Amino acid sequence: NKHIAGEKNLILIGFMGVGKTTIGEETARKLGRPFIDIDKxxxxxxxxxxxxxxxxxxxxxFRSKEKELIKYYIEENGKILxxxxxxxxxxxxxxxxxxTSTVIFLDTSWEVWEKxxxxxxxxxxxxxxxSVPEIKDLFYERKEIYSSHHLRVDTDKLTPPQTADYIIEVLK
Ligand code: S3P
Structure with missing residues (x-):
């Protein structure tokens, strides 16, 4: 398979607090691959x-360090980021x-995220x-940008381990 077997990096994207770190850790553990959290x-x-x-x-x-670290970690394949x-x-x-990588958009609805x-x-x-209305605007603005991806996962009804299983299954 061109995604997992190719050892490409898997990159998790999505709005703040959708579970990128938790799901990334879980996916990495299940695949036996290293996990890197850029924020960390x-x-x-x-x-x-x-x-x-x-x-x-x-x-x-912050942004300039973020960019430097992303470039650094993307250089080598085989990780979950x-x-x-x-x-x-x-x-x-x-x-x-x-x-360079397989980009996975973790898509959570506003209704679930707001809670x-x-x-x-x-x-x-x-x-x-x-303010909350401004956060809501930002949420939808960013959703459009995250629409550039290779795989979208609707996370509303899935726990982080279920989301990781889904990602692994779909990319197999
Ligand atoms: C930011 C998201 C945060 C973190 C920083 C800025 C943003 O990461 O990088 O607070 O601009 O959306 P999470 O998406 O993991 O919350």
């Missing part, structure tokens, strides 16, 4: 949590991902400065 790597690089990076260094510094919901918005990163929103605010600086 950025935190390690700066030695602080994302909210603090935004406060102390600004979003620009998750990246922050904002990374894929940039044309160059999007093209790089789509050209989870309160658990995400503390760790997501992008959400902290917006």
């Amino acid at each position: 790597e950025i935190e390690v690089a700066f030695g602080m949590p994302i909210t603090q990076i935004f406060k102390e260094h600004g979003e620009k510094a 998750s990246m922050g919901g904002g990374a894929f918005l940039r044309e160059d990163i999007r093209q790089l991902c789509l050209n 989870r929103m309160h658990t995400l605010i503390d760790t997501r600086p992008i959400l902290q400065k917006l």
